[in-house]
Amino acid sequence: MSKLDLLLQQAADAIRLARRVVALTGAGISVESGIPAFRGTQGLWEKYDPMEYAHIDALRAHPEKVWRMLLELHTLVRDARPNPAHLSLARMEKKGYLRAIITQNIDHLHQDAGSSFVIEFHGTGHRLACMSCGERYPSQEMEVEEIPPRCPCGGILKPDVVFFGEPIPWRALIQAQEESKHCDVMLVVGTSAVVAPACDMPYLAKERGARILEINPEETPLTHTITDLFLQGSAGDILPRLVDLL
Numbered sequence: 001m002s003k004l005d006l007l008l009q010q011a012a013d014a015i016r017l018a019r020r021v022v023a024l025t026g027a028g029i030s031v032e033s034g035i036p037a038f039r040g041t042q043g044l045w046e047k048y049d050p051m052e053y054a055h056i057d058a059l060r061a062h063p064e065k066v067w068r069m070l071l072e073l074h075t076l077v078r079d080a081r082p083n084p085a086h087l088s089l090a091r092m093e094k095k096g097y098l099r100a101i102i103t104q105n106i107d108h109l110h111q112d113a114g115s116s117f118v119i120e121f122h123g124t125g126h127r128l129a130c131m132s133c134g135e136r137y138p139s140q141e142m143e144v145e146e147i148p149p150r151c152p153c154g155g156i157l158k159p160d161v162v163f164f165g166e167p168i169p170w171r172a173l174i175q176a177q178e179e180s181k182h183c184d185v186m187l188v189v190g191t192s193a194v195v196a197p198a199c200d201m202p203y204l205a206k207e208r209g210a211r212i213l214e215i216n217p218e219e220t221p222l223t224h225t226i227t228d229l230f231l232q233g234s235a236g237d238i239l240p241r242l243v244d245l246l
């Protein structure tokens with residue numbers, strides 16, 4: 001038995017014995033669906049530095065420029081389909097082994113895969129929000145005739161996602177903290193665990209005694225600090241194997 005097979009067995013045992021399992025997912029889980037993560041400089045983010053383009057001050061100061069990037073991202077997300085990692089988490093929920101997913105992603109792929117309890121920590125690309133009056137609109141119906149798109153009130157529309165420099169939607173923050181405090185296993189998948197406060201969730205869980213299972217091809221700041229089992233590899237490979245063992 002390889003080292004990874006042994007770790008997969010141990011992870012499956014931990015999940016089977018747990019009362020409450022919660023997953024925290026990041027951009028890495030959607031890489032195999034064709035949406036590049038911020039870190040790892042792939043595709044879109046080679047052209048647009050996320051630290052520059054994903055900051056709310058950039059959108060306010062240069063809405064046309066930032067909206068050109070947002071339209072490219074919108075096209076990628078619109079055409080993306082759930083991959084075996086999203087489908088495995090949905091299967092895990094149906095089998096009764098996963099209570100909730102806290103996701104930093106805005107791509108809706110967990111819901112598309114069939115997961116029903118998804119906390120969208122950074123909002124959703126499925127809606128647009130007016131920066132003046134706060135009205136929200138479904139983004140699928142978006143026909144961008146002018147850049148930036150505008151609300152009937154004249155305000156500039158933004159995707160209803162959390163940009164750098166913006167607060168986390170309070171309901172999602174409270175729900176995520178509650179789920180983190182009350183789980184006894186947290187499955188951390190495809191996140192670099194450096195974007196706060198999302199990266200605080202595994203620490204909240206660990207403080208209350210949860211075991212941390214991490215899936216990532218690369219080590220993160222969690223790996224040698226609070227991670228109990230590090231399953232090194234891509235989410236689309238590891239998660240189906242893990243769920244098959246349950």
Ligand code: NAD
Pocket residue numbers: 025026027028029030031032035036037038039040104105106107122189190191192193194195215216217218220233234235236
């Ligand atoms: P990140 O870009 O900082 O890190 C991605 C992580 O995924 C890295 O640790 C990388 O090693 C890992 N990874 C790469 N390929 C993987 C694979 N096949 N399987 C598993 N892991 C893989 O992502 P983050 O921690 O989520 O933080 C970036 C922020 O950007 C998030 O807050 C998110 O809102 C946003 N974002 C979202 C999307 C999306 O919705 N799909 C895409 C890009 C960025």
Ligand code: ZN
Pocket residue numbers: 130131132133134135151152153154155
């Ligand atoms: Zn408006």
